[in-house]
Amino acid sequence: MSASPMESGPSPEIEIRGRTVRTDEARRLIEAHPRVARARLEVRRSPSGNGAADRLVAHVVPEGPSAAPAAPEAEEKRVGDWNRIYEWVYGDMAQAGGLGDDFVGWHSSYDGTPIERSQMCEWRDATVDRVLSLRPRRVLEIGVGTGLLMAGIAPHVERYTATDFSPTAIARLRAQVADVEWGDRVELLVGRADDLSALPASHYDVVVCNSVVQYFPNARYLAGMVTAALNLVRPGGAVLIGDVRNLRTLPAFRTAVMAPQLPVDPVRARAAVELSAYTERELAVDPDLFAAVLAASQDGAALDLRVKRAVHHNELSRHRYDALLYRAPLAAPAAGTDPVELGWGEEVADIEVLEKALSALPGPVRVSGVPNARLRQEVEAARLLEALADRDRIVAALDGAPDAPDPEEFHALAERLGRVAVLTWASTGAPDLLDVLVLPGGTDGPVAAYRPADPSPEDVSRYTNDPTRSAAAAAFTAALASELAATMPATLLPDDFVAESDGRH
Structure with missing residues (x-):
């Protein structure tokens, strides 16, 4: 900005x-x-x-x-601050639901109210389904928290190892898994995300770190964890970094959150949002960081980066994404590397036109620059703020109807045609633009949907804010x-x- x-x-x-x-x-x-x-x-x-x-x-x-x-001391202080916060949260919270259903603490940034249970279940289930689609036998979860993912994944695998930096969280989960029939296949350990040295190398099929990296202190810390995690999975295995906050959409997010309380003066309003984004306390990550980490890793083979599956529009589906990094060698090349290229607003104008085009194109098809209905209003509000529009226009933009297709429409279209759709962030253009890759039915393994703009392994700090x-x-x-x-x-x-x-x- x-x-x-x-x-x-x-x-x-x-x-x-x-x-x-x-x-x-x-x-x-x-x-x-x-x-x-x-x-x-x-x-x-x-x-x-x-x-x-x-x-x-x-x-x-x-x-x-x-x-x-x-500085190292600032990094350590940042990690320690979050550790103390969650030790207090886990120690003070009452049991709000069964194992895998405890959504205490998940509040909307827009109005401070708890996010609806149906929306949280959708969010959790989408990640569980993504992990299980990889058909793992041995899974490691870094940052298990209250066990939201573990309860859905552990019953379907041979061994589930989970770590958390909170001793209170681990003690709580140990008591809970003692009462379930699959508890004997679970191993729970106290440990930090930046120290995985005690875990066996080349052992796991999948390593999961979901909704955790926003608490990391900087890009270097994140890149180090991802690199270490790649060493823990077997060749052909994968590391899922889930629920990552998107740096590119941070200005739009802060505009939407602050809109009702913005100063009337446009210059002061813009300065307030800029300061809020500048001093954001959680780590937000440009998708190119994961391409940069992969390029620098001797173990990295493919990056499969996608926007989240969700019917509901909320901050989780708008501003977060999942990055799946595969360790070399792969059993087969990543899918979607040589598709037919179509441009939204050029060769394709709407979903109906795309359906007709796909009927004549049985192979991989990429549609670039697709507007995202989840984000359209917030990005427009941020544009108005940048242009020093008055507060009423900004609020009206947030309340308007998005002139864009919903991401789930592309999944529904692909299913009707017996195909598979993969949606990812466009590497260039406005932050609400997506690229849609439509693949033949039955496509398995990594999908090379995301095209990084400029991955630079030499300086990963450029890809995040500074919490x-x-x-x-x-x-x-x-x-x-x-x-x-x-x-x-x-x-x-x-x-x-x-x-x-x-x-x-």
Whole structure:
């Protein structure tokens, strides 16, 4: 996203709490600080109209790289913070459902309410089905949590090993599996995702890490875990990194979440969303990261990356995806590498036209640039925000009907024709665009649907945000306020400092 304009307001002077502040002089003194690139000042008026409660706020862009790699101590602190949070959650939570049905803690980011049970079951079942479609005998799950996936997979395999960094979670699951008939095939271990050294190499058919990587501290940590996991699966086996938050759709997601509370002023509204995305506390990952990790791995053979199967439209189906990485050698080449190419809006205009085209094309067919009904409104809202549209237009865009096909329509079409559809993110264009690959019925094994734009194994940090920025921003503004208080006249010193994004992710 582009940076917000750094302006001091329409007047070179601001009246606040009985004093006159020359904004150009205050800004000059703030920008003279070596860690400040740009600054702007504004008055935050009290909602009650009490002028004595008004605040002078300095919005500052830090000097230097906006995405510097996290220091080892910051990385360790990040992992430790999540560990403490989940130790408390698992220790405090009451049993809300049977094994595999405990959805406590799954709340919507849009309104804070629990996500409907039917939607959570759909989300869980889609991942269970994906794992079982690989026909594994030995499975390892990294980050088992409350056992949502384990309960659906373990009864169908010979051995299920699961780890979690929470001793409380593992103790809870051990007590639960003791009462089920398949409990003797389950092994539960306390362990971190970045230390898999105690597990046997080339042993598992599938390694699963689902809805976990958003708690990782950075791209390097994620890439290291994926590389280590590939070493644990047998040749031809697969590593499923599931429920990954998409970095490309993060601006649209934050726009939708914040829309009802956005400031009326368009510049402030855009700055608020940019700051929210910039300081996002969970790891969001560009799909190209997995292509980069695969390219750097001696064990990697194929990447099968797909959007999630779901009838319901929610943040899980809109903004998350699954990456399946296969270890070499493969029994057969990945499917879909040489399809007939069609463009949405060019050779194909709608589902009916596509159905007619497929009737004449029995082999693999790729349809590129397909708009995604799940995301259409949020991406349009983000576009309006970027263009400084007013808040009412942004909210109206979110409430409108999407002018796009639902992803599940392509699966239904393929099933009618006895074919298989695989949907993945388009590597270029707007973040709501998909590529649809239609394959002959019975296609098995990896599918080369995703086409990375620019995989760069040398620098995986470019493919994620930095979840440590939130804490870093707070530390930066606190230090800046303290240092400027010692050098600036009290009449010019802002009451509050807010760090803003420079527009780079």
